[in-house]
Amino acid sequence: MSPGPAAPVPYLVGTGSALPGDPVDNERLAGLIGASAAWIDDFTGTKTRHFASDLSTGAPTHKLADLCHEAAEAALADARLDASDIGFVVLGTATPDHLMPATVNLVADLLGIGHVPTYQLQSGCVGAVQALDLACRVLRDPETDRSGATGLVIGADICNKHLLLDRDFSRLAPGELVNYMLFGDGAGAVVVSREPLGHRxxxxxxxxxxxxxxxxxxxxxxxxxxxxxxxxxxxxxxxxxxxxxxxxxxxxxxxxxxxxxxxxxxxxxxxxxxxxxxxxxxxxxxxxxxxxxxxxxxxxxxxxxxxxxxxxxxxxxxxxxxxxxxxxxxxxxxxxxxxxxxxxxxxxxx
CATH class of the missing domain: 3.40.47.10 (Thiolase/Chalcone synthase)
Structure with missing residues (x-):
């Protein structure tokens, strides 16, 4: 029996990102949590981060779906494609806006993409890789027709929804305080395709x-x-x-x-x-x-x-x-x- 046709090769053809607000440097963060900026720098090696909330009040300023939408639009522009070219959407996140509806469906709605498969994977940092794994499997699947030959894959988190910014930081244990130094918020997206377009x-x-x-x-x-x-x-x-x-x-x-x-x-x-x-x-x-x-x-x-x-x-x-x-x-x-x-x-x- 002769072998069947080789599975299509998936390609990364466009990327985009969205980071909320202005970068928060160690000087500003130190003033909030009552630590030394030099100590934050030495301990973490991180210079800046972005928060989807107002640093002075703690009030949320961005939703995850909005960051995902912005990153997705940028990835489509980078790939020189339109939302109508997308055949499926995958989102990897540990911090969805709601348990239901799934954030991926809110993003598809913002993009104006309907009647396509959507997937949301609940995971931490590896969720982005899991989302790409799923997208590659869809692209390689011989049952996937031409309408599904290009997909949008998003990885995003608003980590600071779990952290209170208006609190007495002097009472926090070091293991809890460090989270304010390490974590930030943001979204990234890639367009994947069976065709060697864009960045091929x-x-x-x-x-x-x-x-x-x-x-x-x-x-x-x-x-x-x-x-x-x-x-x-x-x-x-x-x-x-x-x-x-x-x-x-x-x-x-x-x-x-x-x-x-x-x-x-x-x-x-x-x-x-x-x-x-x-x-x-x-x-x-x-x-x-x-x-x-x-x-x-x-x-x-x-x-x-x-x-x-x-x-x-x-x-x-x-x-x-x-x-x-x-x-x-x-x-x-x-x-x-x-x-x-x-x-x-x-x-x-x-």
């Missing part, structure tokens, strides 16, 4: 693995309803020691596994997109991986905005790629320990 960057491999069997969560984000909101649990908590111990190792595993699967020489990788927990942690991760590639990072200026991060990195990467260039992207999620990544290659014009 082929997605050669997607890695998506749950690796936390039997392990305690490194991060817990609560969702409170009317019946359980007064039980005294913090909205967010992290085991930063476990994160510091595990994330560099898992990131190295991602990079090595992707390269090994494709037979790529790590010494000939052009760009590396490491996990973006904080500026300081990113440095530790890059040193651990030890690949002589150009680092593409954003967390030092955007803060840790969860599912937006891989797409913000891609937004910086794609304009840099030249024909034949290769890039590896790694993401690690500490909630119940997941690792994910992408192997990308810029195709030449034939």
């Amino acid at each position: 960057t082929a997605i050669r491999r997607v890695l998506n693995r749950f690796v936390g069997l039997g392990q305690s969560p490194g991060q817990v984000i609560e969702w409170f309803g009317l019946a359980d909101r007064d039980q005294g649990r913090p909205a967010a908590k992290e085991d930063y020691k476990a994160i510091e111990n595990n994330v560099p190792r898992l990131a190295e595993e991602v990079v090595c596994e992707l390269a090994d699967d494709l037979g790529w020489d790590l010494d000939k990788i052009d760009y590396l997109l490491p996990p973006q927990l904080s500026g300081r942690m990113t440095g530790l991760i890059v040193d651990r991986i030890g690949v002589p590639a150009t680092e593409v990072s954003c967390v030092d200026t955007t803060g840790n905005n969860g599912n937006a991060l891989p797409f913000l990195q891609l937004g910086r990467l794609l304009p840099l790629l030249r024909d034949g260039d290769r890039a590896l992207c790694a993401a690690v999620e500490s909630s119940k320990w997941l690792k994910g990544g992408l192997a990308l290659e810029k195709e030449s014009i034939s």
